[in-house]
Amino acid sequence: MNGRGPATSRPFVQVNCAVSLDGRLAFSGGKRAPLSGPRDLQRVQRLRAGLGAVLVGVGTVVLDDPSLxxxxxxxxxPPGREPIRICLDGTGRLPPGARLLDGSQPTIVATTRAAxxxxxxxxxxxxxxxxxxxxLPTLLHALWDRGARGLLVEGGAHVIASFLRDSLVDRMTVYVAPVLIGGVGAPPMMAGPETHSSAEWVELLRESVEPLDDGVLISLRPRHPSGLPPPSPL
Ligand SMILES: NC(=O)c1ccc[n+]([C@@H]2O[C@H](COP(=O)([O-])OP(=O)(O)OC[C@H]3O[C@@H](n4cnc5c(N)ncnc54)[C@H](OP(=O)(O)O)[C@@H]3O)[C@@H](O)[C@H]2O)c1
Known part of the structure; x- marks a missing residue:
C-alpha cells in the first residue's frame, strides 16, 4: 500500500516509443524499423533499468520477438538488476519459442480465461x-503487490491505445526520427477505437522537447489525469 488507498496502488506508468515523422511505429505490415539513434537506445536501456518493469503486447512479440x-x-x-518482463497475451497466441519465455529473467504473461x-x-x-x-487495472495492482513501483510500456500500437484510453499513463516519451514511412499499412503510434471528434482524442501536455540523435525527444503528461500520479522511481 502506498498510503493513499487502494485506488492509487499501482506503479508509475511511462509509455515510451520511437516513431517516424509521420507517426509510424514500424514499416508496412509491422516490420521493425530502426528509428532510434544510439543516444535514444541508451536512454531506453536507462528507462528499462530504472523503472524496473517493462511491458509489450503479444503483437510486438509475434513481429519483433524482443528480449526486453x-x-x-x-x-x-556492470549488469544490475534485470526488470520484470510482462507480455499481454489475452487470447493465448504467444509463440512457444518467444525469447520472453527463455527463463533468463523474471517474466509475467498476463492473460485471460479466454486463452x-x-x-x-x-x-x-x-x-x-x-x-x-x-x-490493465488488475494487472497494475498485481505488479504493485509484487513490488513494482515503475512500469515502462513499450508498445505496440494497440497496447499504447489501451493504456492511454484507460487513463493509466503518467508520462509519455516519444522519440521522433526525421524519416517518413508513408503508405497505409504501417502501424500508427496509437491504434484502438476510431476518433471522430476532439471530444474523443487523447490530450497531453508538453513537458519538454529536446534534440536527440538526428531527431527530437518529446516528453508529455496527460492533460486530464485520473488522479494523483504515483511517484516516479526515476
Ligand atoms: N517503434 C517503437 O517504439 C515500437 C515499440 C514496440 C512495438 N512497435 C511495433 O508495434 C507493432 C505491434 O503493435 P500491435 O498494435 O500490432 O501489437 P501490440 O500492441 O504489441 O499487441 C496488441 C495485442 O496485445 C493483446 N492484448 C491483450 N490485452 C490487451 C489490452 N488490454 N490492450 C491492448 N492489447 C491487448 C491483443 O492480442 P489478441 O489480438 O490476441 O487479443 C492485442 O492484439 C510492431 O510493428 C512493432 O514493431 C514499435
Missing amino acids: RVHWELLEQ HRHYPATVETLVTGDGPEVD
Missing part, C-alpha cells in the same frame, strides 16, 4: 479476467 533485457553494455556499467493456454514454468502466468483483453 537491459543492454548494460550500452550503459557502460485456455498453459505457459512454461519459466514464466509467471497472471489471469486477469474473462478476456479477450487483459484487464
Whole structure:
C-alpha cells in the first residue's frame, strides 16, 4: 500500500516509443524499423533499468520477438538488476519459442480465461479476467503487490491505445526520427477505437522537447489525469 488507498496502488506508468515523422511505429505490415539513434537506445536501456518493469503486447512479440533485457553494455556499467518482463497475451497466441519465455529473467504473461493456454514454468502466468483483453487495472495492482513501483510500456500500437484510453499513463516519451514511412499499412503510434471528434482524442501536455540523435525527444503528461500520479522511481 502506498498510503493513499487502494485506488492509487499501482506503479508509475511511462509509455515510451520511437516513431517516424509521420507517426509510424514500424514499416508496412509491422516490420521493425530502426528509428532510434544510439543516444535514444541508451536512454531506453536507462528507462528499462530504472523503472524496473517493462511491458509489450503479444503483437510486438509475434513481429519483433524482443528480449526486453537491459543492454548494460550500452550503459557502460556492470549488469544490475534485470526488470520484470510482462507480455499481454489475452487470447493465448504467444509463440512457444518467444525469447520472453527463455527463463533468463523474471517474466509475467498476463492473460485471460479466454486463452485456455498453459505457459512454461519459466514464466509467471497472471489471469486477469474473462478476456479477450487483459484487464490493465488488475494487472497494475498485481505488479504493485509484487513490488513494482515503475512500469515502462513499450508498445505496440494497440497496447499504447489501451493504456492511454484507460487513463493509466503518467508520462509519455516519444522519440521522433526525421524519416517518413508513408503508405497505409504501417502501424500508427496509437491504434484502438476510431476518433471522430476532439471530444474523443487523447490530450497531453508538453513537458519538454529536446534534440536527440538526428531527431527530437518529446516528453508529455496527460492533460486530464485520473488522479494523483504515483511517484516516479526515476
Ligand atoms: N517503434 C517503437 O517504439 C515500437 C515499440 C514496440 C512495438 N512497435 C511495433 O508495434 C507493432 C505491434 O503493435 P500491435 O498494435 O500490432 O501489437 P501490440 O500492441 O504489441 O499487441 C496488441 C495485442 O496485445 C493483446 N492484448 C491483450 N490485452 C490487451 C489490452 N488490454 N490492450 C491492448 N492489447 C491487448 C491483443 O492480442 P489478441 O489480438 O490476441 O487479443 C492485442 O492484439 C510492431 O510493428 C512493432 O514493431 C514499435
